[in-house]
Amino acid sequence: MSESDQEIRKGLAGVVVDTTAVSKVNPETNSLLYRGYPVQELAATQSFEAVSWLLWHGELPTDEELAGFERAERAQRALAPEIRAAIDLLPTTAHPMDVVRTAVSVLGGLDPDADDRTPDGTLEKSVRLFAAIPAIVAYDERRRQGKDLVEARDDLDYARNFLWMTFGEVPDDVVVDAFRVSLVLYAEHSFNASTFTARVITSTLSDVYSAVTGAVGALKGQLHGGANEAVLHTFAEIGMDEAPNGRAAAWLDTALTEKRKIMGFGHRVYKNGDSRVPTMRDALVRLVDHYDRPEVLALYEELESAMGERKNIKPNLDYPSGPAYHLMGFSTEAFTPLFVAARVVGWTAHIREQLASNALIRPLSLYDGPDERHVPGA
Ligand SMILES: CC(=O)SCCNC(=O)CCNC(=O)[C@H](O)C(C)(C)COP(=O)(O)OP(=O)(O)OC[C@H]1O[C@@H](n2cnc3c(N)ncnc32)[C@H](O)[C@@H]1OP(=O)(O)O
Numbered sequence: 001m002s003e004s005d006q007e008i009r010k011g012l013a014g015v016v017v018d019t020t021a022v023s024k025v026n027p028e029t030n031s032l033l034y035r036g037y038p039v040q041e042l043a044a045t046q047s048f049e050a051v052s053w054l055l056w057h058g059e060l061p062t063d064e065e066l067a068g069f070e071r072a073e074r075a076q077r078a079l080a081p082e083i084r085a086a087i088d089l090l091p092t093t094a095h096p097m098d099v100v101r102t103a104v105s106v107l108g109g110l111d112p113d114a115d116d117r118t119p120d121g122t123l124e125k126s127v128r129l130f131a132a133i134p135a136i137v138a139y140d141e142r143r144r145q146g147k148d149l150v151e152a153r154d155d156l157d158y159a160r161n162f163l164w165m166t167f168g169e170v171p172d173d174v175v176v177d178a179f180r181v182s183l184v185l186y187a188e189h190s191f192n193a194s195t196f197t198a199r200v201i202t203s204t205l206s207d208v209y210s211a212v213t214g215a216v217g218a219l220k221g222q223l224h225g226g227a228n229e230a231v232l233h234t235f236a237e238i239g240m241d242e243a244p245n246g247r248a249a250a251w252l253d254t255a256l257t258e259k260r261k262i263m264g265f266g267h268r269v270y271k272n273g274d275s276r277v278p279t280m281r282d283a284l285v286r287l288v289d290h291y292d293r294p295e296v297l298a299l300y301e302e303l304e305s306a307m308g309e310r311k312n313i314k315p316n317l318d319y320p321s322g323p324a325y326h327l328m329g330f331s332t333e334a335f336t337p338l339f340v341a342a343r344v345v346g347w348t349a350h351i352r353e354q355l356a357s358n359a360l361i362r363p364l365s366l367y368d369g370p371d372e373r374h375v376p377g378a
């Protein structure tokens, strides 16, 4: 086959690059399985800690295994002084994703065994990252608001402690549960762009922290994780304080005329709706009831239905997550770091899988630059 006959799949769309046992995204059945379990069942019954164990180990934990993991995780929650100092070097105007990316990189620099790529070593680092990220996100969220650090507590589960460190109080169970559901749904999604980034970095035999740092960078973009923040900008542009009464549809018409991408809609793999949306939408509805904010749901529904009518494009997980995090009280820029906190589990599960059966990831390209030419006088 000559070079020019080779098919280019822009954006690797439709290209299968490897196998994975971590999760299965099936657009035909609109389903998502983590290690074989439907994500909806996990979201309905499991803690985020148990789901994380499942993604790393392949099986749900026994009570004893879960207790051991929780002990290890709770022991590593405190914000290390070096990480705090590194965060404080950055201005409070730095985007929280830049802060998390930097903090993850610093964590790697502090680990004397950062290059340990053994299964035990990478598992230990996965748990370390899992435990450390909430304090990083919460501290940065508070310092941007001129508030002090709230120390981690070891008598709370992961979701409650995260909310405690962010807000200085543990909210109502409805809120905690919606947060837990979002973490479970965000934890893993096969070869999405950030996970693929982590696998590419790992494939060179780089270290876990480098792979996660790169993955955070990939997640930041609006076509991927950054969309949950962007959804709230859309809601704010339309106005969230009163029922939309046609304003969302009118906003959409203008945006589509201007050829804007509507954040929180569309997906590379799902073409008939994202399997996770109904579960997250239900959590959003519970929050709307809890906070008595029906106008937020009305806006959600009007924009969704207008997008369906005009483009037949359905929401992805970022669409219900954005307003859910807003109602919980997180600032808009902190939404994608929350996605990081959850997805670090998927990333590290894939990093470990990549290492277990590694091949350097290095695709080809078709050259379309100038023909060979020569430097005058050479
Ligand atoms: C958790 C996650 O990361 S989920 C993804 C989060 N990202 C977003 O919500 C960003 C908005 N969505 C998008 O940009 C896209 O739907 C993507 C990037 C997610 C997937 O895109 P792709 O698979 O590359 O499809 P592509 O962008 O080529 O879209 C196909 C067609 O649908 C249109 N389309 C897709 N999504 C949207 C959207 N959100 N708004 C407007 N039009 C859209 C495209 O303009 C394109 O139309 P055309 O064929 O007339 O040019």
Ligand SMILES: O=C([O-])CC(=O)C(=O)O
Pocket (backbone or CB within 6 Å): 186, 188, 189, 191, 192, 193, 224, 267, 268, 269, 316, 317
């Ligand atoms: O799978 C994708 O391309 C994006 C996505 O939904 C995710 O990473 O959760």
